[in-house]
Amino acid sequence: MSMPLVRSLTVIMLLIGFLWGSTAISTARSQEAAKSPVAQQRLGIGQTPTEELIKAWNIDIAPDGANLPNGAGSVAQGQKIFADTCAACHGEHGTEGPMERLVGGRGTLDTKKPIMTVGSYWPYATTLYDYIHRAMPLNNPQSLSADQVYAVTAYILSMNKIIPDDAVLDRNSLPAVKMPNRDGFEQTEAPRGADCMTNCTPLDPQK
């Protein structure tokens, strides 16, 4: 086959592919507003990821427990892991620091010295699994197995007296844990100032 013929065939095939593709897409998106000039047709950039890749990357845990892995961990197992892996930064009882206080503070949020911890402030127990798995310990993130993350989560929740000392957490029991401050969040408007130009109230609190 001569080169010009190959080239023309390629052009024709590309054109057919393009026309077919753009028709299919514009049908599928007939209800979408066209916000950008490229909205009407596929750009054709980017690859289709493998299922295996998506599975390996898809680590976030939703409040309803979706995506929680198999495995289980008990409060007792968590106590040992916490002592070895977490206590150096969070303190033996999760209260001493120097990093984030994890335990206590219930009933203090509306006082002048609120203590915001997993027990007093966090609205979802699933967030604990998500965060420990992705980011803890700070010097060795993503080093804990699913069983270990369930166990440490269980221990922290038990120290906060949210689950009993003999509890075991897994993909079914963890999302069922109701956190004390579950309903403590809302959306608020930011306060606004006034555009006074003369004879205004002074800013200095001493005057």
Place this chain on the structure above:
Amino acid sequence: MTKGRNGTATDRHRRQFLKTAALGGVALGGAGFLAAKAPAAEGTEAFPLIPPSMLVQGKPVASPPYGVPSEFEKHVVRLANNRTPTPFSSWSFTPLQDLHGPITPNGLFYERNHNGVPTINPDDHRILIHGLVDRPLIFSMDDLMRLPSISRIYFLECSGNSSSEFTKPSTDIRWSHGLLSCAEWTGVPLAALLQEAGISSEGKWILAEGADAAAMTRSIPVEKAMDDALIAFAQNGERLRPEQGYPVRLLLPGYEGNMSVKWLRRLKVGKEPFMTREETSKYTGLLPDGHASQFNFVMEAKSVITRPAAGGTINGGPGLIQISGLAWSGSGKVRQVDVTVDGGRSWQPAALDVPILPKALTRFSMPWRRDGSPAIIASRVTDESGYVQPTREALLAARGPQFHYHYNAIAPWKIDASGKVTNVYAAGA
């Protein structure tokens, strides 16, 4: 250049210099005269009569290949927060008091990292879009570079900028306001990538995840993602700095800084917010009644005088000085900035530098003839929505002292007779 009858260009320059130097030495009466110093006027500091820079050749081009500031500007650096328990989850402040115009140089852009600055080879980096989409897609950096990109100027402000001002007002503008910077960002509109993947009608929130050791995550409303969000790979004309998300970051104009997830690696479309640690236990504001305000995305309008500023001194005694500062709003453009030099009793509109861009820093200025007596100066911004920057009193009344984030109150600086500038609210001011 070619080497001709008279030798190389460099040779010629050298000979010419030696000849000039010899003539100069004779004509001006020797090295002693060249080293002479004299004041420009009676009672002022002496400086070289003939500057040495005119008598010797300077450095050749590309010294160094990547240019750095003058050696006399070495004090203009970011200030690292040394009060956090670890330098890996910490922040550094932009030296606003030393900067000019609205753009922050890349090396002075504030940092907030949640577990250090990662080293990422762009060849090994990918962005995955999945979840409630018609077609999951994965993009290499080369893929991203093939897509249509745009450049826009936007500020970034940490949600916790000025958090000191709620309870322990700072003596220094770097601590009180330095988690604020502004740059021109170049990138691909996130809407283009999302359209390519095709968001399901059920998809309302997008989880953005970083490739750092915190695997930083935030939930982004789909409306924002489709509006003006960028997948940014360059900042002020060059590829992002590592501490700003190299090779690629999310950029959400006007939203609290940590939502613009750095080192972006994954976007997952879902029905509900993902309730990550950084949007539940952190970046939520505790109100006096014990409830907390969540999803406070937009950084409200705010302004601050950066020169003169708390922690500094007005040199040179009374007389004319230019009051200069920055104003911005996460809701759009700055409409007006008013300045007071009498502690807030009266205000006058300041001049605004152009262009005034939405969700970008706007520099304002006002000349002030200071008589040398103690004074309190401050600025107050109104944005194009009509929102007026509140006083600290109004902010604390609404938010209480434990809110921690989104402090945007008017910042009054007190200037004493010696020219020393302090924060009115700081202890001992």
